[in-house]
Amino acid sequence: MRILISGASIAGPVLAYWLNAHGFSVTVVERAPAPRESGGHAVDLFRPAMDISAKMGVLPHVEERATGADRMSLFREGVRRPVRVDLSKIFSATSGRHAEIMRDDLSEIYRDATADDVEYVFGDSITAISPGGDVRFEKAAPRRFDLVVGADGLHSNVRRLVFGDESRFGTYIGAYFGVLTLPGDPGLDGELLIHAGVGRTAGVYGARHLGGARALFLFRSERELDYHHRDVPRQKELLRGAFDGMHPDVDRWLDELDRTPAFYFDSITQLRMDTWSRGRVTLAGDAGYCPGPAVGGSTTLAIVGAYVLAGELARAGGDHERAFPAYERAMAEHAHGGRAVALSAAKTLVPTSRLGLWGLAQGARLISALPARPGRALARLTTKSARLYDSMTLDDHPPAPTASGGEAGREADSAVPATTGERTR
Template sequence: MTRRGTLRILVSGASVAGPVLAYWLTRHGFSVTVVERAPTPRRTGGHAVDLFRPAMTISEKMGVLPRVEERALGTHRMTVYQESTQRPVRVDLSKIFSAASERHVEIMRDDLSEIYFDAARDDVEYLFGDSITAISPDGEVRFENAAPRRFDLVVGADGLHSNVRRLVFGDESRFSALTGAYLGVLTLPNVSGLDGELLLHVGVGRTAGMYGARRLGDARTLFLFRSERELDYHHHDVPRQKGLLRSAFRGMHPDVERWLDALDHTPAFYFDSITQLRMDTWSRGRVTLVGDAGYCPGPAVGGSTSLAVVGAYVLAGELAREGGDHERAFPAYERAMAEHVRGSRAAALSAAKTLIPTSRLGVRGLAQGARLISALPAGPSRALLRLTTKGARLHNSMTVDDYPPSSTASRRVGLAGDLGGGLEAE
């Protein structure tokens, strides 16, 4: 076994989990290389993600919390239009967020990725514009462009459609569990001047919303819908994806029609199924997975960004605790994360049912429930939210170990926190 100080670790993916993992690995004395398919740190428009108390505490330990809070979106109002109903419901989101979690920030994913990247960029080797093509059992890695190199360990932090997972574990279809829901996000001009406000249109089986902040200079539109059958499309076939969105939201509301009209002109577009990954193990030999690559609970609904931050922190910590011995560290990492992953999956399924109602009663329940929680005083609203959401109960009890850079024994710390009921725009 190579000594920890010279252990060479390759991380695939430079979005959120990858840079967080790289930061903590370098702090524990490992040598880290990150490979990223994109030619530069990604600035593709992005969308809003939530950081809840555990991830906020880890960000604080990294020294980046002031930057995270500085770039917070500050969404504090929501206007809900129920399909076929004229009168909107107005909601105080700030009260809902404070009731759900004592510590919470909503931030654009690209901003968060940049902050984490900057935290350790001088201590990490980054290979942009490249991708892994083969990983041998002895650690030799082949790339599309760079010459082959040997690493002691390889970590896939490359998202739901992980290249590392495909190379080592097999086709994604073996592990993906469809929820029957789909997600679309596009960037539009903020012609309505939205600043800290979310406009939401909710109908049976479909929800569309727009949010913005003056600091962004533009707005983001979010589409969530259900399909009784699995949709036939390739995740690189953008025209087909846009056609599916138009079909799913046709005739919903004039606002939504205007958003759909801008589909062919948006500078940034994202579409995917809300899929959960269910693997018996995330590790094989010298390779392991972190974040969405190993245990995506479902984009937009499962708290996956906070889960990825926590997972990266735990993986680095367990490797440090075991002196780089992956045969001991990888199982310890999986044990430490297993309960959080199972809970996040359950919370995601519950959140999807709430966000994309399956009945008219569910549509009314979403709007009126949000209004009730925002109207109540802080104590009762917090109690009601925790009684009615699986995620809040789960994440209030979430704890992870502290992994100091030295070799001293770890101690249990209060990273307990609420991941906000499983509602996340990821």
């Protein structure tokens, strides 16, 4: 059985791994001309994602590339003295198993785990999908697949082709975020430096294996801003305007906007769809149920969704008419919970008032200062993400005994031609 996945970031490679493990033949197509290796921004992996990574045998690689941030200095706008926070205590209090890692590093780890068994085609994109599974590409010759999965992010091309324009499903929740790479040794040595004000938060952090640092910006806007998601100069202009005059540190970070080798900007938008499946097509990760980038635990949700989708397809023997509804039922509560977490986190991380700003600083200080057991209890009372993700339970979907050699594997001979882009096998 041949399955095409659009998107080679997080959900796509994880889904490819488990589909291959269950005996399906998998091709992954990615619009980018090559794997991204800039490091991206830091993402959190909570217990379910750590457990799935362990099942895949890649957890040691995840832990090796963890950012190593264990301290935070939080400066409130207009207040000279910072709040010093022990991040390691907060992480251990909020989640039973957790790692922070750069997004592109995580993507590389998952792709490497599938490189010998899954075909990756870079530099191409899907242009049409027929009800019968005929797929057209920008560059490759048309092909027929049994199933197609859109794992291509918030601005999913597959979702647009099959379900319609993003505006029908996206709900803006009042904030934007940007990330840029800063050159040189930041001298942070495991420290996260934050400047927070009413309606805006900026921070900088490094990672043990990186030669530079990442600056993260979040800011509120009551209305959606006028820009295209591929218009980078306009995005940089908006970011400068939102953080003008906040602090000399922030000014220095923004001075790198025109020189940075990597920049990302987007709205914090939730996807709210009644169904993620239509015919032979379904969606995974941010393409189907993004709770809100940077605030909702979307990486963990994407990894869980990929694992569940592959497991339900295996359980149903590849029958999508049974597997897709089962997948949606299994993920519905997690998706709703992720959206609630994101709304709460956005208010906390980007305070709407001076009282909220004070509460952010004092809450972090208190959890950090308390002994382990009461600190853990307070964190679980005040942190929705910990309650949501640590309470997730997943069915066990053991790999097929002949995952790489069954009938599904024998159908791989008709893969997309190498001339469509760079391939990894």
